[in-house]
Amino acid sequence: MKNTNSDIFKNLSFLRGIIPAENLATALFVALKVKKEANKPDDINEALYDCSQFICNKYNCNNVFENKNVFLNFYQTVSSMGLDWIDILNIDTGKFGPMQIPSSVGNLLLDRVCDNISNVLIKDGEKFSLTLKDIVDKNKNCAYLITTTQVLYFEVLKEIFAEYQNVEIMQVGMNDFEFTSQKFDLILSLPPFGVRMMVEQQRDFICREYELASTESLLYHLSFTGKLVAILPARITFATGRVEELRNFIQKMYKIEEISELPTGIFSSTAIKTYLFTIASGMTDDVTIRRYKKVVDKKSKEVSIKLEDETFVMSTELEDFGDWNIDKIFARQDDDWQNFQNSNTKRVTLSDIATSFRGKVVNSKDETGAIGVVNIANIKEFDIDYNSLYHLDTDERKISNYILEDGDILIPARGTTIKTAVFKVQQYPCIASSNLIVIRVNQNQILPVYLKIFLDSPLGVKQIKGLQQGTTLMNISYKDIMSVEIPMIPLEEQKVISEEYEKELSLYQNTISAANDRWQNVVKELQNKF
Known part of the structure; x- marks a missing residue:
């Protein structure tokens, strides 16, 4: 990455009132295209502006510049800061931009890229921007297919990997689950969370929620030894109904290698609790369970993640649990839960x-x-x-x-x-x-x-x-x-416990009330002495 100060760029743009957040990625795309396609680097202002209009028409972009002066002001800012294509993906535009995987989580994904894989699918590649080139560069003998649903990001990704012979960029539709017949040794995915659009009922997926249907479809693209590494919302770990059916399907047909809880607030654009899953072809005996915590460097304020807890369960145990709730798994390893599980008391x-x-x-x-x-x-x-x-x-x-x-x-x-x-x-x-x-x-x-x-x-x-x-x-x-x-x-035992609770609660509340009244009276008497 040539420039790591995208936040500075955003702030300068906002302060100078050049371009609003929702148009920032488009504006930078046009400016960089003009810089690349203009006849001379020092073309006169009129020629540069004409080129920007040509770019907008060629790539069907909205013309986000109010007039020539706005464009030239923006273009000069971009040129002076040395921004590059990857910076378009790294711009933090809040709700207007893609949900980005932070570097701390991206490094976990980077660890999954090993030497013994021959092809990788990166779904919605713009979300991986902070570590995308590192992932591709780690195994240069591997073929990469990077997809995106957005026209703009399709063009940007083509520019970023223009010199890479082993990278293919593909634009696919949101509902185009059969975009390729290829099988992959590794698939990396961060599907959209909470998308209101549901998958059509006639599609043969267990769940209609987009993120779950998308995950199921990607499993069908795994090679014989392939692995899917996906970041998903917490709901998949415990929800009932169709979600439970999907969990059962995955456990029976695939190999769950890892379930990792990611730290609270690690994604700036959502408060949804998230988990990282590694699901592979084949069967397994045990499943690694991890919990990560967020660490913020006091001086640099740089955010990283650190392994907080780690354990494993047998795949048969995970089936018996009935869900993938790792809080329950960790809880069941403490003394209280073990005593609860090992007691002769009936549980429902x-x-x-x-x-x-x-x-x-x-x-x-x-x-x-x-x-x-x-x-x-x-x-x-x-x-x-x-x-x-x-x-x-x-x-x-x-x-x-x-x-x-x-x-x-x-x-x-x-x-x-x-x-x-x-x-x-x-x-x-x-x-x-x-x-x-x-x-x-x-x-x-x-x-x-x-x-x-x-x-x-x-x-x-x-x-x-x-x-x-x-x-x-x-x-x-x-x-x-x-x-x-x-x-x-038995109900009789429940009744004894309940009656004792209510009796002692009443005594406690009456005692607190009497003590409070006494205190108020004492304070009042003391104050009346003045």
């Missing part, structure tokens, strides 16, 4: 004894409304503050499916902390807001207070944390939470 999943649903979206409040709305803020350390509920004025029939029942467990679907509460029926109907998950238990099998006690325990919290899809902010699906394992004991 929440789905065996309860149902769940997400609360209702409430767009308006009405203090005179007859419907109470429980929100995250109403859930305190031990119970619900019913006095602070806001209300809703609507026909009860319209919200009948959301009316809370006595004993419902409420837990935040998003936020920063895990806390639970048992709902107690009020004199007026109540619903939960959409920020809450409602767990409705079969009280002939499990008592609500007993379930709350377990969910608040270290074992319960570890399992819930393992379901988080977000990073800084928790994001839990009401479907996924049903996979939490619960120790089942």
Whole structure:
């Protein structure tokens, strides 16, 4: 890379008001093309501007320059800073640019390029820009196919690798999963996360979510000894339904070599929790499980990643777990979890004894409304503050499916902390807001207070944390939470535990209240002496 100061370039551009963020990559592409195709480096300004118009027409680019002076100002800035083609891919344009793999993660991918491979597919090559040339240069005897869905990046990648005889650049459509019949020894992939576009139902994929369908399609392009290294959202590790079917398919048909949790916030453009997977052709006996943490150098502020935890599980064990939740795997290696697993107590999943649903979206409040709305803020350390509920004025029939029942467990679907509460029926109907998950238990099998006690325990919290899809902010699906394992004991024993909990909680709260009243009275008496 000729220039590593793309951020400086961006800041200068913004400060000088030359080009807005969403047009920056196009503007730099045009400027570099003009620099390359102009008859002479010192062409007069009019000729340079005419050339820019020609470039825009030739490559079907939007003309992002308001006038000749804007272009010339921008062109001179680019020329003075010595920027190159790779810098177009490295421009941090936020939501307008591609999701970039940071160097720290790119180096993990670089380690997967070895001497015994003959061909590599790099899907959406612009995302690998910070280490892309290093990956290609590591094995010059290998053939590389680099794809992109964007016309601009297609042209840029061709310029970057113009002198490379072993690199082919291909533009493919988002839904063009059969873009090649080749088989590859190594495939590197970072599919788009959270793309609203779903794969058509008639396509023969297990999941319709784009990132999962894309991953499944790439598996079919592996050679007999090939490996797919893919970065995927956390949901693939624990979600049920079709996602679970995809996990089962991969475990039965392929070899999972590695599941690694990447650090929180390592991708600047998303807060989604991410994992790095290595999936190979064939079968395996064990799976390496890793967790990385982010390290920031105090002086240079350079970000790197460091291995924090590492273990392995047998492939048969991973199948028995029913998911790929590495928090659960690491948790099961601590003493508490081992004792839980080795105990004679029967264990069931929440789905065996309860149902769940997400609360209702409430767009308006009405203090005179007859419907109470429980929100995250109403859930305190031990119970619900019913006095602070806001209300809703609507026909009860319209919200009948959301009316809370006595004993419902409420837990935040998003936020920063895990806390639970048992709902107690009020004199007026109540619903939960959409920020809450409602767990409705079969009280002939499990008592609500007993379930709350377990969910608040270290074992319960570890399992819930393992379901988080977000990073800084928790994001839990009401479907996924049903996979939490619960120790089942006879109802009579549950009743003894629940009654002791409620008795001691009442004593604790009364003691705190009495102590607080006494303190307030003492302070008041002392202040009255003045």
